[in-house]
Amino acid sequence: MAFVVGINLAMALRLIGITPKLSLPGFRKFLPFHWWAVGLIGVSGLALLLAYPAKALTNPVFYLKLVALSIGLVLTWQLHKRFRRNEEPTQQLRWGVAMLACWVITIGAGRFLAYTNSVLLASRFF
Amino acid sequence: MEEALLNFSQLSGIYAFMHSPWGWPIAESIHFLGLSLLIGTVGLFDLRLLGLGQGVSYQYLHRLVPFGVSGYFLNVITGTMFLSSAPDQYLYNPAFQTKMLLMAIAGGNMLLFYSFANRPVQATAADADVTPAVKTVALVSLCCWCGVIIGGRLITYFRPPYHWCFWC
Numbered sequence: 001m002a003f004v005v006g007i008n009l010a011m012a013l014r015l016i017g018i019t020p021k022l023s024l025p026g027f028r029k030f031l032p033f034h035w036w037a038v039g040l041i042g043v044s045g046l047a048l049l050l051a052y053p054a055k056a057l058t059n060p061v062f063y064l065k066l067v068a069l070s071i072g073l074v075l076t077w078q079l080h081k082r083f084r085r086n087e088e089p090t091q092q093l094r095w096g097v098a099m100l101a102c103w104v105i106t107i108g109a110g111r112f113l114a115y116t117n118s119v120l121l122a123s124r125f126f
Numbered sequence: 127m128e129e130a131l132l133n134f135s136q137l138s139g140i141y142a143f144m145h146s147p148w149g150w151p152i153a154e155s156i157h158f159l160g161l162s163l164l165i166g167t168v169g170l171f172d173l174r175l176l177g178l179g180q181g182v183s184y185q186y187l188h189r190l191v192p193f194g195v196s197g198y199f200l201n202v203i204t205g206t207m208f209l210s211s212a213p214d215q216y217l218y219n220p221a222f223q224t225k226m227l228l229m230a231i232a233g234g235n236m237l238l239f240y241s242f243a244n245r246p247v248q249a250t251a252a253d254a255d256v257t258p259a260v261k262t263v264a265l266v267s268l269c270c271w272c273g274v275i276i277g278g279r280l281i282t283y284f285r286p287p288y289h290w291c292f293w294c
Contacts, residue, residue, distance in 0.1 A: 002158075002275055006166025010190055013167075018193070022186035029179035030170060104159065111154040 001110075003037040005103050008076055012103070015089075015096030024092075028083035031076070038073065054122035061116050065109035072102035128213045135210035144211035157204040161275065163197030166190075169271060175247065175256050175264035183252040221284040225277030232270035239263050 011027050013019075049056050056062040075098060082089055089095050135141040143149045167190040173179065174187055209216045216222045243260045250256055256264075 002162050002165040003169065005158075005162035006164070006169055008166070009162055009193075010166040010170050013190060013193060019186050019189040021183070022189065023182065026179060026182040029182060030173065033173065033178065103162070107158050107162065108155040111158060112151045115148075115151045 001037075001041050004034060004041060005107060007031070007034045007037075008072060008099055008103050011076075011079065012096045012099040015092045015099065017093065017096075024088045025083040025086050028080060031080050031083070034076070052120065054119045054124065055117045056113065058119040059113060059117050061109050061112050065106055065113065068102045068105035068109060072099060072106060075099050075102065128217060131210040131213040135207075138210075140207050141211050144207055153204045153207050157201055157208075160197035160200030160204065161278075164194045164201070165271060165275075167194030167197070169268060172264040172268040172271075176261055176268070177255060181252050184250055184256075185248045188248060216281065219281055219284055221277050221280035225274050225281070228270045228273040228277060232267055232274065235263055235266045235270065239267070 007027075007030055011024075014022055014024060014027070075095065079089060079095070132141070135144070144153065171184075171187055171191055171194075174182055174184060179187075239260075243256075243263060247256055247260060
């Protein structure tokens with residue numbers, strides 16, 4: 001997760017204007033590594049969900065995390081497509097702020113998940 | 127040690143904040159953001175030194191590193207808040223001890239990098255490789271930070287009996 005969020009934060013910093021001389025399309029060379037890490041968090045996330053499905057699925061914070069994570073990944077995918085064509089996105093500040101917001105919400109929601117569940121085991125419903 | 131940390135936590139108000147309903151998760155969120163900043167900048171630079179991202183300028187990528195350093199300081203602050211609020215959960219925990227050891231190695235490794243490698247690396251062309259010695263430093267850094275993450279996660283799940291430590 002730290003690699004996924006980390007690479008996205010680095011791209012967001014570049015998009016909001018930090019180190020403008022750093023080539024944005026150059027990030028595409030790190031992105032395959034990022035997508036591998038996404039696969040890893042997908043598998044481990046699914047395992048955690050299967051271990052305690054009721055704990056996550058009954059908690060609205062879980063859906064907040066899922067939505068923020070999905071939007072964040074779609075933004076990264078869109079950027080990756082542009083980088084492959086050696087293009088830089090227009091309105092870079094908006095892209096950067098949106099990416100920062102998505103990842104900050106994902107992390108915050110992920111951490112708060114452990115403290116906001118009202119149901120632990122699915123057996124409660126049977 | 128435990129008592130001194132608890133006293134500090136109580137006198138500074140950290141204890142009250144951390145034991146409020148949202149104190150711990152807020153500090154954890156900031157801790158993870160700091161860690162991600164560190165991995166996204168220092169880790170990315172390490173990957174570049176190891177040969178990934180050929181063509182990406184070492185010099186310009188290095189300009190993101192100060193953000194990693196600020197992430198590190200965020201983690202020192204939030205880490206101190208965790209430690210001082212529940213010292214018995216950390217001081218005798220082998221996962222925490224391993225994390226601290228790896229952080230110390232990463233710190234020494236960083237000093238090594240800045241004492242002999244930083245200037246030559248900054249002057250290296252974007253499409254050129256760095257020396258094997260610099261790659262070793264980058265690999266040690268990356269391994270240490272991965273170990274720090276794993277150690278940090280294991281703290282929660284590793285509840286050793288009291289007074290378990292390397293020096294006890």
